[in-house]
Amino acid sequence: MAPGSDAGPAPWLAADTERALSLARASFAAAAARAARHTVDVDFGGARLRLELAGDAARATFATALEAAPADGRAPDLTILAWDAAHGAPLAPPEPDREAPIQVGRHYATGGGEVDGHARRCVFWEPPWIYGYDLGERVAWFHCPDAGGMPAWSRSQPFLRLLHAWLRTRGRLVAHGAVIGRGGRGLLLTAPGGSGKSSLAIAGKLAGWDYLGDDYVAVAPPGEDGGPARAFGLYRVAKLEPTHLAARLPAAGAYALDAPREGEKVLLSLPLTPAPGGLPLAAVIVPRVAAASALRRIGGGEALRALAPSTLMQLPGDGARDFAALARVLRGLPAYHLDIGPRPAEALALLAPLLAVPEAGT
DSSP states (O other): OOTTOTTSOOOBOOSSHHHHHHHHHHHHHHHHHHSOEEEEEEEETTEEEEEEEESHHHHHHHHTTSEEOOSSOOOOSEEEEEEEGGGTOOOBOOOTTSOOSOOBTTOEEEEEEEETTEEEEEEEEETTEEEEEETTTTEEEEEESOGGGOOHHHHTSTTHHHHHHHHHTTTOEEEEOEEEEETTEEEEEOOSTTSSHHHHHHHHHHTTOEEEESSEEEEEOOOTTSOOOEEEOOOSEEEEOHHHHHHTOGGGGGGBOSOOOTTOOEEEEOOOOOOTTOEEEEEEEEEEEOSSOEEEEEOHHHHHHHHHHHHHHHSOSOHHHHHHHHHHHHTTOOEEEEEEOSOHHHHHHHHGGGGSOOOTTO
């Protein structure tokens, strides 16, 4: 019986990761036979992804927030198959009565040995989504019930946890933060939600600053050659509370994708600044909304406490290893606390001197 056929129930996702990939490929093929198949090459964290998408809704949902890659003939680092059950090709989670090493949420099944010290195959079950990858095959897959019904936050950051897990195998880590910069250097803005980092990052973009994202970016620790920690852009769609848009950044309304659904943030289409090799980080900023703008130096430990908890809680992985990687990214970077007043331009003016390139010998 073909997976997703009308002759029987959906195939179960197998605890055996090799069989899971086989089922995913068959289910995707069934969906692609029923709907338009779209192929889109995109850039993500300095890597080339090829999206194979079944259906127009899948293209609108999964490709809009990612930067199109140049048509230079470069082979993809990873191909992602993405489809939904709306096209008659469902993929079900593990059988409830089967003892399997797949658990809900951040836990996942692994198999196939290792590739460069990482499990070759991983399968995730994050209800209602099921996804996984095979490093040896350089293929990933993502299945959801209805691509057209994805909430705004997931449309702005498609495949987030899947690609976070994959980027970790390439020496990069997705961090909960924003990055803006000038003159070829960047600032990592990190703090819990509601701190004003998205508003400030979007204000920087509108003011002509370099911009690599408002909520999630990829970071890499300093290189063995002594090079600086670097940040890489991921998503070109930013999110902003409607009240913040109206009160602080009305000009950003021109970039709105559509009217937000009730209770959701406004999605803004903001192209990322091209930075194929990443943007060297000059400092880390911990912002908060305040009555007036002010900047003060803080210790690196305080900056790490702002970055690590939300990153580690929101993204799956090895907590101890990821915490150590974040600490390496911040080590040696000056850190500052930034009060953001009602005029973002004043906060940006306080940050600008931090991006000056130090003179030799200073």
